[in-house]
Amino acid sequence: MNKHILITGAAGFIGSNILNYLFSKYPKFSFTALDALTYAGNLKNILPEILSSPRFKFVYGDVRNTNLVDDLVGESDIVIHFAAETHVTRSIHDNIKFFDTDVLGTQAIANAVYHHKKTVERFLHISTCEVYGTGLAKKMDESHPLNPHSPYAAAKAGADRLVYSYYLTYKIPAIILRPFNVFGPRQHLEKVIPRFITSILLNEPLTIHGNGKAKRDFMHVSDVATVIDLLVHAPLEKVAGEVFNIGSGKAVSVLQIAKSIEKHMKVSKSQIRFLKDRPGQVSTFRCDYSKIEKLLNWQPKKDFDKSLIETIRWYKENKDVWSEQLWLRKVSISLPDGTVVYH
Ligand SMILES: NC(=O)c1ccc[n+]([C@@H]2O[C@H](COP(=O)([O-])OP(=O)(O)OC[C@H]3O[C@@H](n4cnc5c(N)ncnc54)[C@H](O)[C@@H]3O)[C@@H](O)[C@H]2O)c1
Numbered sequence: 001m002n003k004h005i006l007i008t009g010a011a012g013f014i015g016s017n018i019l020n021y022l023f024s025k026y027p028k029f030s031f032t033a034l035d036a037l038t039y040a041g042n043l044k045n046i047l048p049e050i051l052s053s054p055r056f057k058f059v060y061g062d063v064r065n066t067n068l069v070d071d072l073v074g075e076s077d078i079v080i081h082f083a084a085e086t087h088v089t090r091s092i093h094d095n096i097k098f099f100d101t102d103v104l105g106t107q108a109i110a111n112a113v114y115h116h117k118k119t120v121e122r123f124l125h126i127s128t129c130e131v132y133g134t135g136l137a138k139k140m141d142e143s144h145p146l147n148p149h150s151p152y153a154a155a156k157a158g159a160d161r162l163v164y165s166y167y168l169t170y171k172i173p174a175i176i177l178r179p180f181n182v183f184g185p186r187q188h189l190e191k192v193i194p195r196f197i198t199s200i201l202l203n204e205p206l207t208i209h210g211n212g213k214a215k216r217d218f219m220h221v222s223d224v225a226t227v228i229d230l231l232v233h234a235p236l237e238k239v240a241g242e243v244f245n246i247g248s249g250k251a252v253s254v255l256q257i258a259k260s261i262e263k264h265m266k267v268s269k270s271q272i273r274f275l276k277d278r279p280g281q282v283s284t285f286r287c288d289y290s291k292i293e294k295l296l297n298w299q300p301k302k303d304f305d306k307s308l309i310e311t312i313r314w315y316k317e318n319k320d321v322w323s324e325q326l327w328l329r330k331v332s333i334s335l336p337d338g339t340v341v342y343h
Contacts, residue, residue, distance in 0.1 A: 003029045003121075005232075006076035008063050008109065009083030011035040013187040014126070014179075014221055016045035018080065021225040022232075023050050030055040032072055035083065036062045039328055044321045045186045063105035066112070073112035073120060078232060080124045081109050084156070087190050088130070089278060089343045091152035092333045102155035103162065110166045113174070122173045122240070124231055127160040128153070129180040129217070129247065129285050139288035142178070142243045150280040160243075167241045175231055175239045180247030180287040184221035184307065185314035189325040192254060193218070193308070196261045197315045198322060198329075200271070206262070209343060210277030212255025215284045217247040220302035220311075230296045238295060247287025248300050264309050276341050278333070 005022065009015040010033030023031060031050075035041045037060060043051065050056050061068045063083045073079055083105060085091065085098045106125065113123045132140050133147030146161075148154040160176055167174040183193040196206045227246050231239060258272050292298045315322060330342045 001028065003077045004032070004075060005029060005078045005080060006032045006034060006072050007080045007082065008034045009041070009081070011037055011041035011043055011045055012082060012086070013045070014182055014224055015082035016186055017184060017221045018082070018225050018228050019050065020047050021222070022229065023047075023056070025229070032057045032059060032076065034059045034061055034063065034069070034072055036060070038085075040086065040188050042321065042324070064100060064108055066108045069108045070112045070115060073109065074116045077119070077121045078124070079109065079113060079120060080126070080228065081106065082126045086152065087188075087331070088150045088152045088280070089331045089333060090190070091150050091155070092279060093331045095151035098151050098155040099158070102152075103158045106159035106162055110163055110172065110174070113172045114166060114170045117170070117172060120173065122175060122232070122236055124228065125160070125163040125174055125176050127176050127178045127243075128156045129178050129245065129287065130282070131157040131160055131178065132285070134282045135284045135286055139249065139286050140245070141288040142245055142291055149282050164241070164243070173236055173240050176243040177227065177231065178243060178245050179224055180217040180219060180245070180285055182221050182224055183218055184311055185318070186321070189322055189329045190331070193257065193261070193311065194315060194322070195329060196258050197265070197312050200261065200265045200267055201315065205271045205273040206258045207273050207275050208254055208258060209275055210281060211274060212258065212272075213253050214281055215251035215253050215286070217249065217251055217285050217287045218257070218304065219246065219248040219300045220307035223300040223302055226301070227292065227298055230298055234296055244292040245287050245289050246292060246298070246300070247289055248304065249287055249289060250304070251284060251286040252304065260305065260308060261312065264305070264312055275343065276335060276339070278343055279336060
């Protein structure tokens with residue numbers, strides 16, 4: 001079956017991996033990528049055979065541009081909305097863009113989906129586990145309260161509930177996905193796993209906010225791709241208006257991640273250093289994905305250590321892609337006591 005899919009934020013980390021996956025798996029599908037190519041977007045993330053294909057169109061533009069978004073949504077059967085400002089620390093440093101892009105950009109997309117409700121078959125909104133804040137239970141399911149800890153998380157929570165309100169009010173065919181932490185090839189150096197890997201490649205210390213005991217639930221980006229694939233094909237009546245968590249279901253501390261990366265990269269003397277903690281830090285995230293497991297039989301497949309080794313290989317082999325991001329690895333933020341630190 002031919003489908004035309006609009007992917008926003010397709011030049012970023014997850015969006016490009018999903019585009020690369022769906023494009024090669026479905027030779028009859030065609031795609032439009034809408035991306036503003038902010039510091040986080042890079043056309044090198046999209047495979048050259050996609051960029052030159054007649055089944056693909058790249059549109060340089062902003063998700064807040066309502067006329068442009070309306071035209072592109074009007075041409076599409078399926079909309080997958082990744083575009084966002086995504087870095088928690090940067091949201092502490094400069095939060096305006098986060099509310100602009102993450103909330104108003106999502107509103108522009110949701111309004112366009114409403115306007116083209118007769119032709120848009122489904123709209124996948126990519127939210128995040130950050131909307132929950134620190135886990136109040138051992139594992140967090142979709143009914144966990146929303147207690148965002150950072151401006152990024154608050155903006156994403158606004159977008160998440162905006163989409164849900166449009167589903168209730170206007171019956172748009174929306175599905176909300178809340179991935180826990182994701183890693184893999186093409187992730188920006190500001191995020192923790194690429195930062196650790198490239199610090200070792202550059203002979204620099206691995207810096208950790210706080211004591212490193214904060215736990216996260218990390219899954220490989222290919223596990224996100226299998227969920228998106230399922231949600232693109234699932235019977236709409238089963239998934240419309242639903243929120244789905246996805247993650248590994250396992251919590252690993254930031255310190256443990258740093259140590260594993262040092263082990264896999266054969267660092268003989270540990271270079272781990274500790275910095276003052278980041279304000280709004282979340283202490284534990286662990287995903288309960290049983291809802292989507294029961295409904296669509298999805299489970300994460302990739303082993304954490306094997307995925308880490310593959311990711312390390314990608315960063316070793318693609319310095320030309322990530323070296324352009326080096327100057328963006330650190331952000332200055334003011335702590336509540338007034339001191340300025342670089343994270
Ligand atoms: N990376 C994770 O661990 C993770 C986890 C859960 C959810 N998410 C969500 O998944 C989505 C993608 O995350 P990512 O890590 O790939 O992000 P990213 O920062 O790597 O990429 C974001 C992309 O959006 C584009 N963009 C930003 N502002 C835009 C605008 N105004 N108009 C058009 N394009 C714009 C950027 O150019 C970039 O290509 C986001 O919505 C994020 O909140 C990410």
